[in-house]
Amino acid sequence: MVLEKVGFENIIRKKSAVLMLFTPVIIITVLSFMSPFNYALFKFNLFGEPSPSRFSFVLYYFVVLYASVGFLACLYNFMRYSRTLQAKEILFLGIFTLFIGVSQYYSAYSNNNLYTCVYLLSLVMYYIALHEDKVFIDPLTGLNNRNRFRRYLSYIMSSQSLRVNMYLTYIDIDNFKSINDNHGHLTGDLALRTVAEAMREISVNSKNFLARIGGDEFVIVSSHPTQTDLKAMIVRMKKCLNEKAKSNFSDFTVDFSVGTTQLNIPYSSISDVIKSADRNMYRQKQMKKQGLISDSGAVRK
Known part of the structure; x- marks a missing residue:
């Protein structure tokens, strides 16, 4: 959950990463089932209470390993996003x-029993995080929604230093209504x-x-040294979208107009x-309809 919340969802979706993350759980589970017979992980004392056994150090090692991985992931992204609103959330999650x-x-x-109290508290925090996602995450695309976008933009606009070299890119899909009308809403989704x-x-x-703020409207808030770099980002996105659209749709293309x-x-x-x-x-968008610029955004001569 921690790795996903701080932006490592692409990594934990890989089978190799999932196997690495769950291997300690499997090992501890096996040792736990073995313990009543050979006292591998724990043994019971005269009062019927579990006490450490010969392989108890494995449990301590894995606890430190999990906590370290989660904390270091948070620390890495906290330093990476140090000037953004997410930094506070990432720092809190890391601590x-x-x-x-x-x-x-x-x-x-x-x-x-200290861990029992902390565990119950962590469940409450996880429950709050799930509800926060419902408030701030668009369920269809998984991007941030309008609420979080305005909150983030307000944070950026509140500081003169944060606004330097920052751009807002407004994206609207071309002819999206015709996609819905001619191919159905599932295709539109x-x-x-x-x-x-x-x-x-x-x-x-x-x-x-990144955020989806309306039906077919998206926004990107990004930092670029020059407007040339901003335009290069838009060109890369158009190229990436064209490749993905070709693999997903055979009888129409998906393009968009932008305003920055x-x-x-x-x-x-x-x-x-x-x-x-x-x-x-x-x-x-109007210039495209009038044929003054191409779909790539280049001015026609």
């Missing part, structure tokens, strides 16, 4: 992961997920904030930058 590991190790070593996958793929090694705006505009508000990006996107 809580470390707290769970320490309490479990202490409880196993000294045979007390697949088109939305395809766009979301392309957005994720170009943002794997970056700090881009810089966040570091003096005296601008959240509404101002959203309207600016929306106007630029609508302008490009």
